Every structure is written in structure tokens, then in C-alpha cells.
Amino acid sequence: MTHESAGEPTRIVVVGSGFAGFECARALTRRLRGTDSRITMISAHDYMLYTPLLPEVAGGILDARFVTVPLSEALPNVELVKGNVDSVDFEARTVHVTDCEQGVEDVAWDRVVLTPGSVTRLFDIPGLAEHARGLKTPAEALYFRDQLLTQIELAERDTDPSVADARRTVVVVGASYAGTELTAQLRALADEAAARRNLDPAKIRFLLLDAADKVMPEVGEKLGGKVLDVLRSRGIDVRLETTLTELGPEHVTLDDGTVIPTRTVAWVTGVTASPLIDTLGLPTEKGRLTVRPDLSVEGHPDVFAGGDAAAVPDPKNSGSITPPTAQHAVRQGQALASNVAASLGVGDPKPYSHRDMGLVVDLGPGFAVANPLGIQLSGFLAKVVTRAYHLYAMPNAANRWAVALAYLTDLLFPRPLVSIGLVTDSESRFAAGEGVGAQH
Structure with missing residues (x-):
């Protein structure tokens, strides 16, 4: 008997705190407000990393803290378990977690969302x-x-x-x-x-x-x-x-x-999918976990996946899968939330679909290229669009504020030349x- 039928809280476990997992957990808290659902996120980090701005961290414009969104602040109604998921037991409905001190535990679930992301x-x-x-x-x-x-x-x-x-x-x-x-x-x-x-x-x-x-x-x-x-x-x-x-x-x-x-x-x-995917014993495509159009796993209606680790069918290009981009991961996170909630009787399931919003690429002082909604831009105007997009997409007010001030500082002052030596x-x-x- 599952906890769902036993009158206990429905346990939803989200694996990974990248774009897909973060957006899924955030949207689930809204969709399932007032229900007895309990959402748990398992991640090796206590933050969501806004990866598109890592080049600007390397270039000295941004502090690393500015691109890390604290999960405790952004997801106050989600329980965080800090550790790595080593394996998933689909029969027992548990995930095996190892923390930073090699402590282990099994976390039970009624629905599991696999968004472990990718590695280089x-x-x-x-x-x-x-x-x-x-x-x-x-x-x-x-x-x-x-x-x-x-x-x-x-x-x-x-x-x-x-x-x-x-x-x-x-x-x-x-x-x-x-x-x-x-x-x-x-x-x-x-x-x-x-x-x-x-x-x-x-x-x-x-x-x-x-x-x-x-x-x-x-x-x-x-x-x-x-x-x-x-x-x-x-x-x-x-x-x-x-x-x-x-x-x-x-x-x-x-x-x-x-x-x-x-x-x-x-x-x-x-990138390639997280090593976790190889341990699941489930079908893959190009190294990514095969999912149905509604982001559920064939034969496992309580298992969902999205983001870089999932081979999500691309409705705009029949027979192909969506590329591992932040834009797709964000939208798949939102679709995951809708379909997980639908599996619990809240709303209706929908296949993943998207509209390509284009790319923005910052190329250093005074120049960028962007193609928002298919409009091709380059130079200073593209630079404005690129920075505005990142401020809009940053999912936390404090981070948005910090990045905006850093951009303003970059306009007024030279880049700081500081080698702090924090990283071994x-x-x-x-x-x-x-x-x-x-x-x-």
C-alpha cells in the first residue's frame, strides 16, 4: 500500500536542483498548495546555479554568489536533502542518497522527478x-x-x-x-x-x-x-x-x-547526462533517459524526468529530442510540475511543447549577439537585450539586484583584477x- 492510499502525505521527490528541478519544485508548491503533498528536493548543493552567467564570473564581472540562488530562500516550502542520489529503487519506491560525509539514507517517494542534469x-x-x-x-x-x-x-x-x-x-x-x-x-x-x-x-x-x-x-x-x-x-x-x-x-x-x-x-x-542515468536500468537515447511526450517514463507512471538528463521528444522536429539548453530545462520543469500534479488529480496532463525564444550571447565589452523570437541583433543593442534577458530570467530578486548592480559597476569602473585563490x-x-x- 502506498502512502497515497494510506491517508498520509503524498511524497514527491525531485532529484537535482538545476533549472528543470528548480522550476518543477517551485511550480509544484503553487499547484499543490492546500493539498497534503510533501515536496522534497535532493541535491548535492543548497543552491540553483544560473549557469549562463558563469563566463562572466570567470571574466571578473560577477561574484560567484550572484549566480547561485539559495534554495532555502527561493523554495521555502520544499524540504532540502543535501547529498548525491546514487540509485533509484523503482519497486521499493526509494532513492539512495549519500551525503558529503558519506552518510547514507533511503528517501521514500510516491512520485519521483529525475532532473539530475548533466556533466561535461x-x-x-x-x-x-x-x-x-x-x-x-x-x-x-x-x-x-x-x-x-x-x-x-x-x-x-x-x-x-x-x-x-x-x-x-x-x-x-x-x-x-x-x-x-x-x-x-x-x-x-x-x-x-x-x-x-x-x-x-x-x-x-x-x-x-x-x-x-x-x-x-x-x-x-x-x-x-x-x-x-x-x-x-x-x-x-x-x-x-x-x-x-x-x-x-x-x-x-x-x-x-x-x-x-x-x-x-x-x-x-x-555535455552528457548525469552518471545517475546509467544506473537506472531504463531505456536511453543518446545517453539520456527516454521519456514520453508528457515527460513520464514508459512503464513507470509515477516516474518523471526532464532537463539535460532526459531525451524529451521535440514536437517541433519530429523524431528528434530537445537540445540540453537552460531554456528547455526551465520549460520542462514547468511541464513536469503540471503533469506530476495531474497524476495526483490536480489539473490535466499535457505533452511538452515549446516556442523557441532564441539565444543571447555576451561577447565582452560593448558587443553581443542575440536572436530573440527570430530577430537577429548584434552589437550594443544585442548587449542590452542580453543583459536584460538574464536579469528577467534570474529566479530570485536578491540575485537579480546583485547582478544588476554588478552590470552598472561594469559600466562605470574597470574590471577588478583579483585572484582570490579560493579554488584548489x-x-x-x-x-x-x-x-x-x-x-x-
Whole structure:
């Protein structure tokens, strides 16, 4: 007998506090207000991370706190269990949780929503996991800021010119929006550091690599061409149809055999579903959990999933699944809430549908590209639209206020050149960001 039929509170467990899980829990508290439902969120963090602004954390415009939304404040009616979900028992209706001190517990559920998100997608390239860093966590963003400023400072004191050049060389792999934004923001930070130190900014080299033949294919050919022009005008060496074959502590090797001495490598080539998905024993598509159009799992009407970890059918493109973007995750979170509530007799179930709102991409001082509702914008106007969108999408008033003030500060004052040194080498590695996704 389940708790539903025993007259006890209906237990809804949401796994993960990313965009999909956060929006689902928030919407469920509204939809199920006045019922006997109890909503529990299980997450390794006590915050929701607004990942689209991590490049601006790396670039020194934003404090890491500004992009972390406290769950206790934003979800006051949701019980938070801090820990990692290792497995799900569908027969016993429990999830197995391990906390940060390796304490374990089983949390029971009547409905479970699986939104564990994604991890950086890695490939079987020698040295990649040891010597590159991703951009999925605040620790990784802070690592890049500290690393760039520290290496610029060390290069000035280095007596070997070749070592100094390596310290002042940054390699970014992945010319989609996250990698492109990171490159642009770090370039702006490097330019500020060069100006303060009376250093030629051209001595600080940036290489942006991608195996594809275009920069940012998501925004279309016209805007993608403008992005490429802007990047190159800022001295960024963009090499398309190029990737890495090997990484060492002081160099990388490109697939054309070129060896680039460097101490800083960013790997921003996409994501793969959370390792939890592989433990479920359920059907997957492209590594993501297969779900029905209403985001429930076939054969398990009490199990729902969405966000980066779920292969959600795309109604606009028959036969395909929605891409792992924040925009889809937010909307899928809202759809999950509606359909979970409907399964409890509140409202009617509906298949997931969406309208593409477009992308916004910040490319550093005075420039951005955006295609809101299909309208292609670039330059300062796109910059205004981009920043306004992020302020609108930020799901907490205090965070919105902090980010707005940081943007105002950025207009009036130079970027702060501060290497705080809070992040250790091990904390910024891929393995620290909830597992590693390797593809061979």
C-alpha cells in the first residue's frame, strides 16, 4: 500500500536542483498548495546555479554568489536533502542518497522527478581529464579567473621567454556559446590586466578551437559570421575543424601536429547526462533517459524526468529530442510540475511543447549577439537585450539586484583584477563536478 492510499502525505521527490528541478519544485508548491503533498528536493548543493552567467564570473564581472540562488530562500516550502542520489529503487519506491560525509539514507517517494542534469562531455584524449577544466561549476569559473591573472603575473617575472609565452597562452576548445562567451570574457579580463601592467595585450594569446566548421552554429550563419569577425578583431586565434589529440601539464597538441605551449586549457565542448542515468536500468537515447511526450517514463507512471538528463521528444522536429539548453530545462520543469500534479488529480496532463525564444550571447565589452523570437541583433543593442534577458530570467530578486548592480559597476569602473585563490587544483577538476562523462 502506498502512502497515497494510506491517508498520509503524498511524497514527491525531485532529484537535482538545476533549472528543470528548480522550476518543477517551485511550480509544484503553487499547484499543490492546500493539498497534503510533501515536496522534497535532493541535491548535492543548497543552491540553483544560473549557469549562463558563469563566463562572466570567470571574466571578473560577477561574484560567484550572484549566480547561485539559495534554495532555502527561493523554495521555502520544499524540504532540502543535501547529498548525491546514487540509485533509484523503482519497486521499493526509494532513492539512495549519500551525503558529503558519506552518510547514507533511503528517501521514500510516491512520485519521483529525475532532473539530475548533466556533466561535461569528455573524450578519450590523453591528459584531458588531468590538464583541462570545464565550465559547469562556480569552482571552474573561479579557477579560470585566478589562473589567467596568476599566469600573467608569473610570466612577467619569468626569465625564460618561451615559458613566459606559454603562461600567457590560453586554449579554449569548443566554439559554441559557452566556449565563445568564456573566450570573450577572459580576453576582456586579459586586456584589462595588460592595460594596468603596461603590457602589450597581443602578448596574451587566445586560441579558440572547434571540430565544426562554424562558430556558434546555434545563432545562424549571419550572426555566427559576425561573432567570428569580432573574435578575430580582438586578437583571438580561431581555428575551426581543429581539436586536440593530447594534453600535458605545459602544452597541448593539435590534430594537425602543432604543439602549443600553454598552462591554461578550457574544455567546453558540450555535455552528457548525469552518471545517475546509467544506473537506472531504463531505456536511453543518446545517453539520456527516454521519456514520453508528457515527460513520464514508459512503464513507470509515477516516474518523471526532464532537463539535460532526459531525451524529451521535440514536437517541433519530429523524431528528434530537445537540445540540453537552460531554456528547455526551465520549460520542462514547468511541464513536469503540471503533469506530476495531474497524476495526483490536480489539473490535466499535457505533452511538452515549446516556442523557441532564441539565444543571447555576451561577447565582452560593448558587443553581443542575440536572436530573440527570430530577430537577429548584434552589437550594443544585442548587449542590452542580453543583459536584460538574464536579469528577467534570474529566479530570485536578491540575485537579480546583485547582478544588476554588478552590470552598472561594469559600466562605470574597470574590471577588478583579483585572484582570490579560493579554488584548489583538485576542486576545479572534472571529477569534482559530479562525475566524468567519457566517450570513446
